Amino acid sequence: MVEYSSNARNMRSSEIRRLMKLASDPSVISFAGGMPANDLFPIEIVDEIYNNLSKSVKQAALQYGPTYGYPPLIDSLKEYLRSRGLPLEGQSLLITAGAQQAINILTKVFIDPGDRVITESPAFIGALAAFNSYRANLSAIPLEDDGINIDLLEKELDARSPQIKMVYLSPYFHNPAGIIYSEQRKKEVLEMLSGRPHVLLEDDPYGELYFDEADKPLTRPMKAIADASIPICYIGSFAKIFGPGLRLGWLLGPESIVEKCEMAKQSMDACSATLSQVLTHEYLSGGKLAPYLSRLRPVYARRARLMLDALERCMPDGITWTRPRGGFYVWLSMPSGADATEVFNRSIARGAAFVIGSAFDPHGVNNNSMRLAFSFTPEEKIGKGIEIIADAIKETMQD
Ligand SMILES: Cc1ncc(COP(=O)(O)O)c(C=O)c1O
Numbered sequence: 001m002v003e004y005s006s007n008a009r010n011m012r013s014s015e016i017r018r019l020m021k022l023a024s025d026p027s028v029i030s031f032a033g034g035m036p037a038n039d040l041f042p043i044e045i046v047d048e049i050y051n052n053l054s055k056s057v058k059q060a061a062l063q064y065g066p067t068y069g070y071p072p073l074i075d076s077l078k079e080y081l082r083s084r085g086l087p088l089e090g091q092s093l094l095i096t097a098g099a100q101q102a103i104n105i106l107t108k109v110f111i112d113p114g115d116r117v118i119t120e121s122p123a124f125i126g127a128l129a130a131f132n133s134y135r136a137n138l139s140a141i142p143l144e145d146d147g148i149n150i151d152l153l154e155k156e157l158d159a160r161s162p163q164i165k166m167v168y169l170s171p172y173f174h175n176p177a178g179i180i181y182s183e184q185r186k187k188e189v190l191e192m193l194s195g196r197p198h199v200l201l202e203d204d205p206y207g208e209l210y211f212d213e214a215d216k217p218l219t220r221p222m223k224a225i226a227d228a229s230i231p232i233c234y235i236g237s238f239a240k241i242f243g244p245g246l247r248l249g250w251l252l253g254p255e256s257i258v259e260k261c262e263m264a265k266q267s268m269d270a271c272s273a274t275l276s277q278v279l280t281h282e283y284l285s286g287g288k289l290a291p292y293l294s295r296l297r298p299v300y301a302r303r304a305r306l307m308l309d310a311l312e313r314c315m316p317d318g319i320t321w322t323r324p325r326g327g328f329y330v331w332l333s334m335p336s337g338a339d340a341t342e343v344f345n346r347s348i349a350r351g352a353a354f355v356i357g358s359a360f361d362p363h364g365v366n367n368n369s370m371r372l373a374f375s376f377t378p379e380e381k382i383g384k385g386i387e388i389i390a391d392a393i394k395e396t397m398q399d
Contacts (some may be wrong), residue, residue: 006186023353029385061278069095070277076284085224092258099237099249122360135290141361145186172207176371205237210326282286303374314390328375346392
């Protein structure tokens with residue numbers, strides 16, 4: 001018998017994985033995957049970029065690179081971050097294998113078993129998995145329509161300050177809740193963290209995907225408006241604005257923190273994929289991002305509208321949902337006591353899937369909700385899929 005480490009013993013093989021397997025059947029109308037639609041990837045741009053690389057750059061692209069990142073990409077990414085108002089002075093950048101690795105590295109660097117992380121509830125499943133894998137204790141603070149519940153955040157910060165190491169927030173088109181923080185809530189959070197030693201992880205993979213230009217100011221990162229005394233690690237990703245298969249994200253944080261993170265990354269993968277970094281540098285520096293985003297935004301806006309219209313048409317009384325202004329997700333809530341797994345079983349039997357709410361509950365318990373991703377589903381199937389789920393909900397509520 002092999003004997004696993006206590007960390008591995010702590011990993012949970014989840015019910016979610018079983019359900020996701022069912023959802024991946026191609027005959028199912030799936031709202032489960034939080035991913036871009038394949039037909040939207042900028043493959044012609046990738047072809048053009050690759051074909052125009054010089055021989056020496058192609059060689060460099062197949063070579064190892066520095067752990068912190070491919071230097072030209074660091075420069076072009078800095079330019080992009082500056083354009084979004086982010087501060088670069090006294091800060092360092094680390095290119096990571098997706099935002100997921102940035103979260104994992106920060107957790108490794110800050111969390112000893114038993115340390116506490118404050119998260120929103122619901123929260124991104126991948127971040128919860130990272131926190132759990134380092135055996136953090138989680139404080140789950142409910143999300144409201146305009147951000148984290150500020151009174152409960154304050155209470156928790158006051159009550160458990162010595163154990164709290166990190167606060168993890170995803171303020172822009174939240175996964176799974178679909179909401180965006182108001183200016184007011186961002187300011188309140190920053191005021192509350194000011195003068196405290198806790199690190200703020202600001203996770204922002206979706207901020208660029210607003211549906212309406214008028215909402216752009218709301219996507220201004222907290223790190224862009226905070227004073228430098230709050231240690232904020234701003235995490236971004238190319239997954240939703242280029243392609244998740246590149247596995248590229250970044251971490252922008254205080255120099256001393258990023259230096260530790262670089263050491264941690266060194267032992268994980270030595271460097272992020274150089275080929276991806278070369279392509280992404282050319283994509284940024286060649287001015288390809290802005291036109292691509294202009295192409296994506298109306299498509300996701302249309303998919304969201306189709307989903308919201310179908311929900312309006314099909315859902316019974318007592319069901320509520322968020323109305324996203326960007327990103328990929330709608331969060332649907334049923335009356336307390338309703339069980340999303342029962343709804344899932346009925347729904348999958350008829351050919352539609354989603355992710356059950358307990359996957360996003362930091363304590364894995366609350367299950368009267370579900371995440372509906374509109375990003376991946378062909379437009380002509382969205383209405384039918386919602387109809388199936390609505391029928392499954394009606395049946396489950398009648399039982
Ligand atoms: C909120 C959030 N953070 C991080 C990630 C991970 O992104 P990446 O694919 O860059 O690892 C995701 C992916 O869905 C996400 O939704």
